[in-house]
Amino acid sequence: MAFTFFFRDLDCLESAADQLVKGCLGRSRIRIWNAGSAMGQEPYTLAILLAEKLGSFAFRNIEIHATDYDKPLLDVLKNGEYPYDELKRIPEQLFEKYFENVQGGTRHRIIDIIRNSVRAEYHDLLSYDPVRTGFSLIVCKNVLLHFTYDERIEVIKMFHMALEDGGLFVTEHTQKMPVELASQFQQVVPDRQLFRKVGKAS
Numbered sequence: 001m002a003f004t005f006f007f008r009d010l011d012c013l014e015s016a017a018d019q020l021v022k023g024c025l026g027r028s029r030i031r032i033w034n035a036g037s038a039m040g041q042e043p044y045t046l047a048i049l050l051a052e053k054l055g056s057f058a059f060r061n062i063e064i065h066a067t068d069y070d071k072p073l074l075d076v077l078k079n080g081e082y083p084y085d086e087l088k089r090i091p092e093q094l095f096e097k098y099f100e101n102v103q104g105g106t107r108h109r110i111i112d113i114i115r116n117s118v119r120a121e122y123h124d125l126l127s128y129d130p131v132r133t134g135f136s137l138i139v140c141k142n143v144l145l146h147f148t149y150d151e152r153i154e155v156i157k158m159f160h161m162a163l164e165d166g167g168l169f170v171t172e173h174t175q176k177m178p179v180e181l182a183s184q185f186q187q188v189v190p191d192r193q194l195f196r197k198v199g200k201a202s
Contacts, residue, residue, distance in 0.1 A: 004142055006041045006090050009173065012192045013042075013139075016170045017049045019188060019196075020137050023166065030062050033135045033162065035125060036143030037066035040077030040118065041086075046139065047114045048098050056113065065131050067123035074120045080110040125155050130162035138163060141172040153178050160184055163197045170194050 024030045034043040043066040051059045099108040171193045185195035
């Protein structure tokens with residue numbers, strides 16, 4: 001729906017990953033929802049960050065539901081294969097560790113342990129029905145700006161419902177939390193749009 005790339009808004013995603021790891025260590029399953037995942041750059045970036053922080057054994061507990069309204073974009077996400085020119089922002093060490101060459105150097109594919117942690121699913125956010133509940137983290141960027149103010153409120157209420165108690169929510173840095181929902185989320189880091197669920201959505 002909107003332009004994005006690997007490792008975009010890295011500071012915010014790093015903060016979310018740090019908070020997630022701190023709160024979920026020792027759990028057998030950690031569920032994440034990346035809403036509006038486009039071709040997969042964001043959910044795969046998050047998966048790589050978590051693999052680095054958790055190590056290969058604990059990372060197997062990560063389950064990322066990557067959803068989008070555009071089915072052709074989901075097909076790219078499922079394949080996990082991208083032109084090299086789209087991967088140049090990735091730090092070299094991480095690129096070499098998590099991508100493998102295909103088609104004689106013109107394209108690269110994310111390795112299986114990362115790709116298998118991400119589940120591509122069709123979902124319409126304006127249905128106001130979550131893909132499931134019990135998420136520890138929901139990331140939704142590049143999508144809410146396309147909705148009306150009232151639609152944003154309803155979508156964020158849905159996210160609140162889908163989060164577990166104390167779950168984390170990340171949104172686009174240009175999108176402020178609607179005042180109607182300010183009491184239901186606590187900002188975790190002052191200069192980032194990273195919030196923790198409190199209370200119950202009305």
